[in-house]
Amino acid sequence: MSDLSPIYPDDALIMAPLSGFTDLAYRRSARKGGCRFAFTEMVDAASLAYANGNGEVLLKRGEEEDFLAVQLVGAEPELLKRACAKLNEKDFSLLDFNLGCPVPKVVRKGAGAALGKNIDRAIECFRCIVKESKFVNTAKLRILDENDPAPTLTLCAGLVDSGAKALTIHGRTASHFYTGDVAFHIIKAVKEAFPQIPVIANGGVNSKESYDIIRRETGCSRVMLAQGIMGNPWLFGELSENRQPPTLAEWKEMVRFHVTQMIALYGEDSAMRQARKIVHDYLKGRGFAAGLRAEASTLSTLNDLDHLLSRTVIGAVSGTIRKILI
Ligand SMILES: Cc1cc2nc3c(=O)[nH]c(=O)nc-3n(C[C@H](O)[C@H](O)[C@H](O)COP(=O)(O)O)c2cc1C
Incomplete structure (x- = not known):
């Protein structure tokens, strides 16, 4: 090192x-x-x-x-x-x-x-x-x-x-x-x-x-x-x-990467409980449907996360600081 x-x-x-x-x-x-x-x-x-x-x-x-x-x-x-x-x-x-x-x-x-x-x-x-x-x-x-x-x-x-x-x-x-x-x-x-x-x-x-x-x-x-x-x-x-903000695909890949890294550190049960606040933060301020954030607070398995990610679509992102490229 x-x-x-x-x-x-x-x-x-x-x-x-x-x-x-x-x-x-x-x-x-x-x-x-x-x-x-x-x-x-x-x-x-x-x-x-x-x-x-x-x-x-x-x-x-x-x-x-x-x-x-x-x-x-x-x-x-x-x-x-x-x-x-x-x-x-x-x-x-x-x-x-x-x-x-x-x-x-x-x-x-x-x-x-x-x-x-x-x-x-x-x-x-x-x-x-x-x-x-x-x-x-x-x-x-x-x-x-x-x-x-x-x-x-x-x-x-x-x-x-x-x-x-x-x-x-x-x-x-x-x-x-x-x-x-x-x-x-x-x-x-x-x-x-x-x-x-x-x-x-x-x-x-x-x-x-x-x-x-x-x-x-x-x-x-x-x-x-x-x-x-x-x-x-x-x-x-x-x-x-001067990099560009993420595309939706890059955003999803990052969220999944982060959570799988947590699973490697803590095991799935503990990681998924801790990941709720993390996923919540990734969703914040990007114009996603509010219901997804509520759903983030109940994540228990990696499958739950995949289900959530499969339903993210870009909402009204204009005016948000945290942009997603279309
Ligand atoms: C959730 C959270 C945890 C923090 N933990 C620490 C910490 O462990 N050590 C520290 O020096 N500051 C900690 N801070 C303070 C931040 O490092 C930073 O000084 C503060 O948030 C101001 O910067 P910001 O306005 O850019 O957020 C924490 C802040 C937050 C919101």
């Missing part, structure tokens, strides 16, 4: 870590759509340290994956140290630290977005990771204030001084979760303050238009995609290589 580069080149398009989504099957579909830089799902330091949960599947890397980053979440130096020791047994392109997750079960433990707000503790934890991990270390954080760049810059300065080799900035505060305006000017302030490292802009990119805007407004050439590629892996190729 060869790593082309541990850190993103100019214009890199990066697939965000997406908890509950970016497993090997997800990444393989994204890579068919044109994605090169990808993340595992976020892994919890305590689960890794105590070998609870499904760490092995979460961390599974495909033979063909030239670049794969791993992301760790946690707020206890001792657990982070033990988690790093576990990760050191594996091969990743870099290890990123999560300082932005707003979900209650993470924030309750003082991790993710809660840790991002607790700047001294965040830096102590990040230093521990830099010391214990064999990988290049980066961090992904949310802005701390949408009006004032100062607190975000203080956090970033501490991370860079401690050895961060890149920073991804999600331009929304934790209270906004995953929706609403993105504070481009705060991302831009970080980009300008730390010219020595790649700063990656994140938030709200789901089309060529929003991609051009985030690049122009932040000055960042590197962009991380998240909700915009959920059900739309073709967006990578559309943005980076």
Whole structure:
């Protein structure tokens, strides 16, 4: 397995870590759509340290994956140290630290977005990771204030001084979760303050238009995609290589490929339960009949999926961002 580069080149398009989504099957579909830089799902330091949960599947890397980053979440130096020791047994392109997750079960433990707000503790934890991990270390954080760049810059300065080799900035505060305006000017302030490292802009990119805007407004050439590629892996190729949106046949082939990859990872029963939300995302915003989305929530076998796919016809696609070529 060869790593082309541990850190993103100019214009890199990066697939965000997406908890509950970016497993090997997800990444393989994204890579068919044109994605090169990808993340595992976020892994919890305590689960890794105590070998609870499904760490092995979460961390599974495909033979063909030239670049794969791993992301760790946690707020206890001792657990982070033990988690790093576990990760050191594996091969990743870099290890990123999560300082932005707003979900209650993470924030309750003082991790993710809660840790991002607790700047001294965040830096102590990040230093521990830099010391214990064999990988290049980066961090992904949310802005701390949408009006004032100062607190975000203080956090970033501490991370860079401690050895961060890149920073991804999600331009929304934790209270906004995953929706609403993105504070481009705060991302831009970080980009300008730390010219020595790649700063990656994140938030709200789901089309060529929003991609051009985030690049122009932040000055960042590197962009991380998240909700915009959920059900739309073709967006990578559309943005980076001017590829065309999929035809209906290509769309069907991708959905089936994704689900069969999931079956190979989890077995049919578990895969089909998990595939319901995935198929739902592929159907979303393309003008398909609404009944198909309801049907996606009941998929139990690959046969069910084939039956659903056999009845997809292109509906009123005009006005949707997620086009299918006719
Ligand atoms: C379902 C879901 C899961 C996510 N999981 C993670 C995660 O594990 N780690 C992380 O740093 N961010 C996670 N995020 C946040 C995204 O990486 C990204 O920062 C956020 O969605 C903003 O980008 P967007 O507006 O382009 O979606 C998640 C977002 C969603 C919607």
